[in-house]
Amino acid sequence: xxxxxxxxxxxxxxxxxxxxxxxxxxxxxxxxxxxxxxxxxxxxxxxxxxxxxxxxxxxxxxxxxxxxxxxxxxxxxxxxxxxxxxxxxxxxxxxxxxxxxxxxxxxxxxxxxxxxxxxxxxxxxxxxxxxxxxxxxxxxxxxxxxxxxxxxxxxxxxxxxxxxxxxxxxxxxxxxxxxxxxxxxxxxxxxxxxxxxxxxxxxxxxxxxxxxxxxxxxxxxxxxxxxxxxxxxxxxxxxxxxxxxxxxxxxxxxxxxxxxxxxxxxxxxxxxxxxxxxxxxxxxxxxxxxxxxxxxxxxxxxxxxxxxxxxxxx
Numbered sequence: 488x489x490x491x492x493x494x495x496x497x498x499x500x501x502x503x504x505x506x507x508x509x510x511x512x513x514x515x516x517x518x519x520x521x522x523x524x525x526x527x528x529x530x531x532x533x534x535x536x537x538x539x540x541x542x543x544x545x546x547x548x549x550x551x552x553x554x555x556x557x558x559x560x561x562x563x564x565x566x567x568x569x570x571x572x573x574x575x576x577x578x579x580x581x582x583x584x585x586x587x588x589x590x591x592x593x594x595x596x597x598x599x600x601x602x603x604x605x606x607x608x609x610x611x612x613x614x615x616x617x618x619x620x621x622x623x624x625x626x627x628x629x630x631x632x633x634x635x636x637x638x639x640x641x642x643x644x645x646x647x648x649x650x651x652x653x654x655x656x657x658x659x660x661x662x663x664x665x666x667x668x669x670x671x672x673x674x675x676x677x678x679x680x681x682x683x684x685x686x687x688x689x690x691x692x693x694x695x696x697x698x699x700x701x702x703x704x705x706x707x708x709x710x711x712x713x714x715x716x717x718x719x720x721x722x723x724x725x726x727x728x729x730x731x732x733x734x735x736x737x738x739x740x741x742x743x744x745x746x747x748x749x750x751x752x753x754x755x756x757x758x759x760x761x762x763x764x765x766x767x768x769x770x771x772x773x774x775x776x777x778x779x780x781x782x783x784x785x786x787x788x789x790x791x792x793x794x795x796x797x798x799x800x801x
Contacts, residue, residue: 537745537747537748537751541578543746544746547746547747549577551678551730554729554730555639555640555668555728556583556639558726559581559637559666559726559789560581560585560588562666562724563635563664565592567589567590568591569592570595570634570635571594571636571637572595572626572628572636572659573637573638574637574655575642576607576618578603578610581637582594582596583611583616586615586616592615593615595616597618597622597623598621599620604620623651623654624650625650625654626655628658630657630658631658633659635664635666636655636659636663636665636666637666637667639667640669640670641667642702642709643702643704648703649716652712652716656716656794662794662796663793663794664791664792664793664794666792667709667789667790668709668726669787670704670785671704672698672701672704674699675725675727675784676786677730678783679698682742682749682768683698683749684771686752686764689760689763690760698749703788705788706723706725710723710790712790713790713792717795719792721791722790723788723789723790724789725788726789728784729784730782731781732782735769738772739765739769
């Protein structure tokens with residue numbers, strides 16, 4: 488006899504067991520999905536907190552974005568008469584560079600920070616540019632509505648970069664270009680490389696916060712991401728600027744404003760730890776020389792690619 492004849496209730500027990508496993512599995516999947524969604528929301532909240540005060544950000548990083556923007560525009564190949572989207576426009580460095588170097592191009596800048604949007608809007612009265620609250624992962628524009636989509640020093644701070652890329656492809660016209668650049672946090676962005684090296688020397692646990700761990704900051708990573716997204720004619724290059732500082736304090740004091748990962752780390756330190764870090768950085772940067780003007784190099788990786796003529800994603 489088979490099992491069912493020997494034990495008439497066995498089939499029912501097996502069915503109940505399978506249903507129970509299915510229910511547990513479904514509950515587990517739903518739980519993991521909820522945790523992932525919670526994690527994304529936490530990441531988005533963290534980005535908002537660390538990039539929340541426009542004037543402090545300008546003193547910390549915005550002044551360097553202004554130096555990098557013209558180099559990036561030249562690489563991106565912006566043309567007269569184009570309509571462009573600036574994804575993560577921040578305090579306006581890229582959008583303002585676009586209208587400063589063209590006569591007929593139009594640009595829309597989107598950023599999740601109200602402080603940044605208001606600051607950027609206050610920098611110009613040119614009708615060719617406007618700034619608005621927006622999320623790179625859910626762009627509020629029709630498909631194929633921009634000739635070119637650009638992003639300056641933002642991509643590696645977006646919680647879901649793949650989702651953002653899908654949106655940038657969607658709103659860019661077939662044949663249009665998508666371009667972005669990020670700092671080389673691993674080696675070439677000396678301002679932050681010196682900071683994190685000094686921090687990790689004093690506090691090894693700081694290594695997990697080091698921005699060299701972020702996505703896209705090494706050579707080839709942006710190009711690989713662009714190709715994986717289906718863009719054509721992908722090119723990557725390096726962009727290098729000088730960062731002139733008036734003194735050590737001109738370098739150090741912006742870290743005290745709690746902007747960006749490094750600023751958030753400094754804000755988390757006890758006063759004596761903060762002073763020890765300051766002393767270590769002073770010794771590294773001045774290297775025994777009298778305090779005064781000095782310059783550091785900053786390298787960014789830039790990439791561009793063309794949207795294919797067919798298969799606009801929605």
